[in-house]
Amino acid sequence: MANTSDGQADSLYSYDSFFPEQKTSDSKFFLWCAGRIKKLLKEFPVRTYPNMRMGGVIWPLFVLAALSSVMPSIVCLQYWLDDCL
Numbered sequence: 647m648a649n650t651s652d653g654q655a656d657s658l659y660s661y662d663s664f665f666p667e668q669k670t671s672d673s674k675f676f677l678w679c680a681g682r683i684k685k686l687l688k689e690f691p692v693r694t695y696p697n698m699r700m701g702g703v704i705w706p707l708f709v710l711a712a713l714s715s716v717m718p719s720i721v722c723l724q725y726w727l728d729d730c731l
Contacts, residue, residue, distance in 0.1 A: 676701030679708070 677687065677694070680701035687694050
């Protein structure tokens with residue numbers, strides 16, 4: 647391994663490689679899903695990634711809840727239309 651200017655071995659990983667890069671366009675949606683306040687996140691930027699993960703958990707739960715509410719609505723509407731016609 648090659649040595650860097652500070653005398654340590656040049657390794658494949660650094661501390662920064664374990665944290666994902668922040669993407670502003672993707673993170674805004676998940677932060678919105680988590681219900682986070684932008685002003686507070688600007689004050690404490692360290693909490694942005696955990697809040698993005700929370701939004702990433704809330705979003706699929708919302709999608710599943712929406713899909714599971716559609717099926718009973720269709721069944722009720724079908725029975726109502728059969729009775730009316």
